[in-house]
Amino acid sequence: MKQYRAHLLVCAGTGCVSCGAFKIKAALEQEVKKRNLQDEIQVVATGCNGFCERGPIVLVQPDGIFYQLLQVEDVPHLVEEHLLKGRPVKKLMYVPPAEKQPVPKMKDIEFFKHQRLIVLRNRGRIDPEKIEEYIAFDGYEALAKALSEMTPQAVIDEILFSGLRGRGGAGFPTGKKWAAAAKEKRSPKYLICNGDEGDPGAFMDRSVLEADPHAVLEGMIIGAKAVGASKGFVYIRHEYPLALKRMEIAIAQARESGLLGQDILGTGFDFDLEIVQGAGAFVSGEESALIASVEGRIAMPRQRPPYPAQRGLWGQPTVINNVETWATVPNIIRRGADWFQGLGTETSKGTKIFALVGKIANTGLVEVPMGISLREIVYGIGGGIPDKRDFKAVQIGGPSGGCLPAKLLDLPVDYESLTAAGAMMGSGGMIVMDDKTCMVDIAKYFLNFLQDESCGKCVSCREGTQRMYEIVKAITEGKGKESDLALLEELAQITKDASMCGLGQTAGNPVLTTLRYFRHEYEAHILDKRCPAGVCKSLIRYVVLAEKCTGCQSCKKACPNDCIKGTLKDIHLIDQSKCIKCGACKEACKFEAIEEQRDEAIQII
């Protein structure tokens, strides 16, 4: 490694890669070379920077200047102006919504300002494919400490005392899990890293694996020493090619450097890891199903207890933790349980990563201290709802979670508060919805997902999710009955009570929370045959308001099904028999002359 005067940190997380980050990187390298600056300026590909909304992203250090939404054509200008002449390029900087002045420095941008990075501390800072860079930022220091200065019991005590709880969703205390496995006399013992992230809209685990794979490895090696495991498995779904690639590189590097394999760091401790690819079933994220999948069987959960800590992989004691949990471990060992204890709330310690998606200005990946309010995340970091719409709900915890309304925006984000509100921490997906979202339609979406992903082992889950889906689907089509709501509640409760694994036990949540907070919307669909948000196609129709139509033909051109009639400067008409209710005409109209309407005359057949 050598000294450069500037580093160009190009975000190479999956989000930015899909927007062309590697092309930007190649263009930067080429331009730097053209200007003969290659000995002064280093171009580095890092993991996900977090501000996915604005990709491709380049951070220039040491200046701390944040460039966003880059195009290959911008690169020559950027290199010439900023790197040759030292004039940061304003037009490539971030401009907050509703403001005119750009914010040059990353640390001043609202999205980054309120975050607290522990697990993601190396994101956008190191090249995840270089072990030296991880080591430079205190990587493997915790491992050295755990192997040379601490007894296995001391490591477990530290994790116990830190208050770390599983980041995969249920929030079981990690230290307790480790202690249970350590107590078992049988060997071999196994470790598993659960990277089977299946919630729609969630990408926390993927980003950690992509941005800092060595942190996950280090956590696992420490865990192996603590519980006495000799072999570990990193389970990553095959839909995550970049995460897989970076983890493979990290494991090879760790092995080559003697951080995996025999006699780790010369301390006499042996441990090795291999990657197992998941085939992408949602239920594989459930620990007993995941274990079955690693063993080569169909991913179906089994009855617990015995828990994996007693009888896990091939019947042996096994510790299975989520990606984020493993990546938190080195930080606790390095900085001490006291430090970790000091972050967060009474029962939820540390930080949590959320994937902030949906109708939000700043889509991206955020790490925040536990106990922060939803409002701070949605408005402070997320920048609020775009297009001047109103906030309606935030869906937390994936298909197992729930939708929380505006009145709960001040709810602190911790395991207990979210569960009490009917949602759950889950793995950390956060989908923000605006007033154009129909909550019945959302419930339908998640139920469809769940009935599809249910493994079918428990009748209550297999049949329960299907029946709930059918009922909710009928409601969105205007065929709902008044008695449906009570039936839905009963079904949701039974599915919850009678199913064996987490998938079934939480499958009712999307229905129960939307019924709890948005019951009036269900009632509008059932009693008035009306969709207040104007989403459910069977319950709306688009009409041209004669008094507003100027006959400009914008709608006619926008219609994909040629069902709008009218000549220039004449009032247009929509042929209802051909209309597919896509709403393209409404969007195209500049005069608000198209309205989605509920009409008493609409016949529901």
Next chain:
Amino acid sequence: MPAKKKLTIQDLAKIREKTKSLMTIREGEGRARVTVHMGTCGIAAGARDIMDALLGEIGKANIQDVIVTTSGCAGLCNAEPMMTVEIKNQPPVKYGQLTPDKLRKIFVQHILGGQMVTDLVLVVGSETVY
């Protein structure tokens, strides 16, 4: 591929020591920040040579926590090539009409030693920015 040497705990500390200083730049912090003014006037007057000499000196001295940046014209074109040296918690110092030799003197005495080279100083402090 020849097998890489297995690391010991001491090796790990050594790698960290060696690489950490190279990486401080990624955090935007260092003991000193040196700005070479590279506007058109600066480049024409030889700022490129100053930059090369500066990077050469930093490499020779084997220090890593000096941050080198560039900026545009400082407004005093007849004094180019110019450079601004900022040591932590001290006002910025501007040097003008630099040559590689003058730069080496400033590097040793001011950037490494913390003592400004009075006879070469153009101005101490910066303009008020509105």
